[in-house]
Amino acid sequence: MFNNSFQNTDDFLSQPRFLMKTCLSLSLLALLSACSEQNTQASAPPPPAVSVYQVKQIAVGQHHEFVARTEAYKEAQLTARVEGELIEKSFREGGRVKKGDVLLKIDPSAYQASFEQAQADLDSRESGFQNAIRNLKRANDLISQGYISQSDYDKLTTEESQAKAAVSVAKAALEKAELNLSYTHIVAPFDGRIGKANFDVGNVVGPQSGSLATLTVTDPIYVNFQVKESEYVTHMQMRSQGKREGQIDISLMLPNNTVYPEKGELDYADIKIDEGTGTVELRAKFPNPSGVILPGLFVNLVVESVQKEQMAYVPQSAVQENQQGKFVLVVDENNTVTQRIVQLGRRVNAMWVVESGLAVNEQVIIEGLQKVRPGIVVNPVVKSVDVVTGTISASTASEN
Template sequence: MSVILMGCSKSPSDPVSAPPPAVGVYQVQEQPVGTYREFVGRSEAHRTVSLKARVEGELIERGFVEGALVREGQLLFAIDDAPYAAALLSAQAELERAESEVERTQGEYERGKQLAPDGYLSQQDLDQLKAAASQAKSALKAAQSALTSAQINLDYTRITAPFSGVIGKTRYNVGTIVGPASEPLAELSDSDPIYVNFQLEESAYISYLQQRQREGKADQAPPIDIGLRLPNNEKYAESGTLNFADTRIDAAMGAVNLRAEFPNTLGVIVPGLYVTLIVEGHQKENKAIIPQSAVQSGQDGYAVLVVNGEQRVEQRLVKLGRRIGPLWVVESGLQAGDQIVVDGLQKVRAGITINPILQQVDPVTGAMSPLDAE
């Protein structure tokens, strides 16, 4: 009996089949995605001015803090105005003298015209009086011009902000002699709105123009959404508009220069910043969206592990498009409803059976959590 019992019992060395591993899977979903391109762009203030001294003199005042916001009309620099105020007084005195001379010579000419018909004044003397009156009038115009010039030079001793903006570093300190030959005193820029310059290759630009002409919409704004990704990889909160396309192709680059405009009320984007310009068309198409964590890269390209109806894992090559945060757009290889492995990839391989546990993905952070989690 013991021999029979021993023959029927399992040997301790016989393998025990393990249960299928529990693996996190994600059910592929679709969402509308438009045509999409990214460009490297560089920001530029929409207006910039170099502040220069237009008269020579000593800087006696600076009315701003470097790097600060200044308002239109605010005093930025003051040049010693004493010599220009004196020149203005001299010009005013010369104008008064010229006015008196006009009054005198014109009066003599008028009296001469009354005396000439009676023979008390020769024609030659009358002509001389007329010439003197004319010269006095010319001198008056010259004095008026000199007064205007003196007033302009006096006004130039006060350099004010032509518009509101941020002012940079000053090149000259108070006490320095500056003049028209000096370098700019400082630079003032207005960065709200901010421009972003970028380039589009000539072939794509011509194709776009031809398409718009065929549609009869060549004179209309392109149906696109324009966004920005900042150097810290965060998306800029404001959307932009295309506001300029150059009239010629850059021969050196084989591309056309374009410019987008963005609101910049908070001053987040400073001039000279390299950014990524994101252009997306309004016409959208439903495409599969998957977490980036599910994608594997190999010699054959990108692949994911798909769970079939028998809960068996198989590897499938996919063609990927743009990234949307932590998600990846799938151009081909997957469709809505497919289940792919997203958690526990190290525990599975193609051909094995698993115990799938549905997961959900945070569209902002990419974090995975069970689908029925609170």
């Protein structure tokens, strides 16, 4: 039986058809494997393109930022000093006025009548005074000759004194009447811009009515802020010793995150420390020729030392944050992406100052961040960034 089995098996394996099938199968497997490798190599995607920014330097000094509020250089609340009907408004709300311009008029009829009455009373009192002077003069001649008694003479002297006093009272009444009449014309005490009128023509106004309108001067403009007592003392010590660290530049960051082009100067420091907050009230003064800054505006005041050093800075769009802190994605000389933890300083418009973690001329990714991860190879395209607005555009040859 076993011999027959082996014999049949040998006969089967010796069949030419079996050998041919086996060879064909092996060849087919080899061909499929080669094609698979070629397809794999052909379908490998190219490195993703990303926009990069070449790190540059900026001169920055030690700085502090303070929340501050603007205040008008001059401000006057125009009020009524006499009561009456408002009959005229002679200004354009929000416009400019000159010193001495009549801005508002109150009905002067009653005050004009009082003035005329006071003038007539003064004329009467002066006439009586002149008559008393003449009577006393005649009495001086008669008393020496014994034609009048001493008591009559004394009476004439008293009448002259009373007439003189009555003239003084009448003059004071006339001055008051004239002053009240002048108060019916409300004039600008200085050049400036006037705000909204709080009362319309036809309203009855008076001393209890409050402000009728507000007149302000906004060029220059004040900016009030507070500093810690320790910072104030340090600054004053350096300043008194003539050190450059005590010399400062003062600038403003406006609410729309733009830097105000004009530089300021310290104008006032309070004479005492606020015991509750441990701060000193300071005031800076800024030119405001275009009127961009209005009173009551909240701004960030930046105090920076004159002594500066060169530091790297990057666009805000390049900075990300995780549990380890803020980081950027750097493209190295082999076009490989690496993650770099950075320590950031102050923000300058659309840029961050980098205190540590980056060097000048390194390339950081600013567009295409969602397509990459550390360790992969990318195709970097250098772009430029507007440092004020943060707008990304094609890089120029000079920037490269």
